[in-house]
Amino acid sequence: MSDIQKKNAGEAAAAHVEAGMVVGLGTGSTAAWFVKALAARGLPGLRCVPTSEKTADLARELGLTLSTLEDTPRIDLTVDGADEVGPGLALIKGGGAALLREKLVWEASACCIVIADAAKVVPVLGIFPLPIEVVAFGHKTTANRIADVLIDHDINQPARVRQADRGLVRTDGGNLIYDAGCKAIHDPVRLADDLKLITGVVEHGLFLDLADLAIIGTDEGFEERLP
Numbered sequence: 001m002s003d004i005q006k007k008n009a010g011e012a013a014a015a016h017v018e019a020g021m022v023v024g025l026g027t028g029s030t031a032a033w034f035v036k037a038l039a040a041r042g043l044p045g046l047r048c049v050p051t052s053e054k055t056a057d058l059a060r061e062l063g064l065t066l067s068t069l070e071d072t073p074r075i076d077l078t079v080d081g082a083d084e085v086g087p088g089l090a091l092i093k094g095g096g097a098a099l100l101r102e103k104l105v106w107e108a109s110a111c112c113i114v115i116a117d118a119a120k121v122v123p124v125l126g127i128f129p130l131p132i133e134v135v136a137f138g139h140k141t142t143a144n145r146i147a148d149v150l151i152d153h154d155i156n157q158p159a160r161v162r163q164a165d166r167g168l169v170r171t172d173g174g175n176l177i178y179d180a181g182c183k184a185i186h187d188p189v190r191l192a193d194d195l196k197l198i199t200g201v202v203e204h205g206l207f208l209d210l211a212d213l214a215i216i217g218t219d220e221g222f223e224e225r226l227p
């Protein structure tokens with residue numbers, strides 16, 4: 001984890017934004033650098049759709065104009081961080097529990113840029129535990145179904161419910177997060193499909209075929225990668 005690399009990536013991404021755009025604002029420490037760099041540019045006519053309450057607070061503090069997916073359903077550009085960046089720009093996201101709103105915003109975007117420090121780039125997804133958002137009602141039953149799917153993918157460790165200091169982590173939507181320590185996800189497309197079929201699973205952190213560009217921060221600047 002490198003703050004200078006995250007900052008360099010965030011600032012490089014802010015240069016892609018043009019006046020008058022509707023911009024999706026990601027969540028997390030890397031996305032926060034982008035939000036700060038974007039606000040510093042002072043572009044006229046921007047409307048920003050945040051992917052979490054935390055990002056909304058930051059953007060508001062910095063004087064950015066906020067909008068919602070309801071008011072601006074077509075987003076020109078979304079910039080967001082990731083927990084892992086794999087081959088073809090397949091991603092794991094959700095380390096900050098914002099994956100559902102993030103995916104809704106990404107899917108509504110004409111273009112998505114993922115920003116990350118160099119340590120996030122991996123040859124195979126899965127070292128970072130895969131976040132899975134689950135409705136609270138009956139979540140232990142849902143967790144058993146998730147475990148069955150994971151076993152079918154040669155992942156023999158059950159997913160663990162994410163804990164906070166004072167109980168279970170709740171997402172902005174009031175759901176729970178289970179983290180699946182996969183070690184290696186050999187078939188992310190099939191795993192994504194199988195998880196989505198489980199009643200009680202709201203969304204998972206596999207972002208496949210969504211990123212159009214990766215900006216990877218380096219100590220000196222940044223590198224761009226295409227899918």
Ligand SMILES: O=C[C@H](O)[C@H](O)[C@H](O)COP(=O)(O)O
Nearest residue numbers: 028029030081094095096098
């Ligand atoms: O839910 C959180 C998001 O997916 C974040 O974008 C992701 O966890 C990366 O966060 P960070 O930039 O803090 O490593």
